[in-house]
Amino acid sequence: MKRHPQTSLIHATRKAPQFISTVQPPLFRASTIIFNNTDALFNRHWTDDYDYSYGTHGTPTTYTLADQIALNEGGEHCLLAPSGLSAINLVNSCCLSHGDEVWVADNIYGPNMEHLRDLQKRYGIVVKVYDGLDAQSFQPSKQAKLLWLEAAGSVSLEFPDLKGLIKKAKQAGVCIALDNTWGAGLAFNPFDLSDEHLAVDISVHALTKYPSGGGDILMGAIITQDKVLHHRLLRMHALQGIAVSADDTAQVQRSLSSMALRYAQHAKSTQTVLDWLIHQPAFSQVLHPAYPQSAGHQYWLEICQTGLSAGLVSVVFKPEFDMQAVRAFCDHLQLFKLGFSWGGPLSLVMLYQIEDMRHLAHPHLNAGILVRFCIGLEHPEDLIQDIAQALKRMNSP
Structure with missing residues (x-):
């Protein structure tokens, strides 16, 4: 039966074989799925x-x-x-x-x-x-x-x-x-x-x-x-x-296929940054499950026997640093970008007032504004330098 060209664009007379062996599986886009019978x-x-x-x-x-x-x-x-x-x-x-x-x-x-x-x-x-x-x-x-x-x-x-x-x-x-x-x-x-x-x-x-x-x-x-x-x-x-x-x-x-490799690198870089953060005088507290001084560290040891932890680390600024100062710190960061989420190649930063977020008493947390760093895939020494220069400039106009 001879078909109009418009029909042939929808019902092709020839169809290439549907399956070949490839590294990535074929991509199927479908709302309607055709039943054979x-x-x-x-x-x-x-x-x-x-x-x-x-x-x-x-x-x-x-x-x-x-x-x-x-x-x-x-x-x-x-x-x-x-x-x-x-x-x-x-x-x-x-x-x-x-x-x-x-x-x-x-x-x-x-x-x-x-x-x-x-x-x-x-x-x-x-x-x-x-x-x-x-x-x-x-x-x-x-x-x-x-x-x-x-x-x-x-x-x-x-x-x-x-x-x-x-x-x-x-x-x-x-x-x-x-x-x-x-x-x-x-x-x-x-x-x-x-x-x-x-x-x-x-x-x-x-x-x-x-x-x-x-x-x-x-x-x-x-x-x-x-x-x-x-x-x-x-x-x-x-x-x-x-x-x-x-x-x-x-x-x-x-x-x-690369998730485990990336996760391990995020964790390794975060540990490097963490080891530096704990010595900075502007912070009264550094929060990370693998850090012995963090709440719940003993439970992390018990459960995460791989020794792995995600690329997140938070700090609490000492009370003398008010919101204006902490905002200035975040604005002066160059490699860390202000944004929600984490897990990507780009390092992110976000600031929070924990008192406005919690319903129960939290004596394990010091008073002060909290900043969360999401460590990306940049070299950790560059990230450390970025935090250091922002700390120096945070009180600048």
């Missing part, structure tokens, strides 16, 4: 490991990345989301209903707390705050359904008592979710934390950070081992229409 259409189910029915459910591109992220974190199943926060919100939406109790660490990722407070206001969940350094401060009631862990804590980088908290949650039958962006599946295995095989139920990872590595991709992941829990999350994932870009997925996929 009606049997293929009807003999499928949304719980299939690879449900090729519509682009939001998955393609070989997204499933390939999800499988590798699950493997890296020690899990069995993985769902991808458009950002780390989207992944967190999916967990909250799936696990919490009216009247349920959720426990969050005082140093939890700020937007997660904001989302939970919004759910509390609009849907009647109950938000409880605990001290990650004190497992006894976690006192779940019969209504407790979800415990959020974060290791290390956001901004002030306390490493929590993961074993103590997980044991209590297991005894109470509370689902355990860990924001594992800092550990990236490299510093420790969230699904096997000890000889007792202590494990979280859900690991959430902002692939925006180390897996992407370029500071240019937004993506999140939800990793589980239990298939029933995975299917609960998968159902909510489908109902909310959550999907990720194939092009973004391919970019993260391309970066995965």
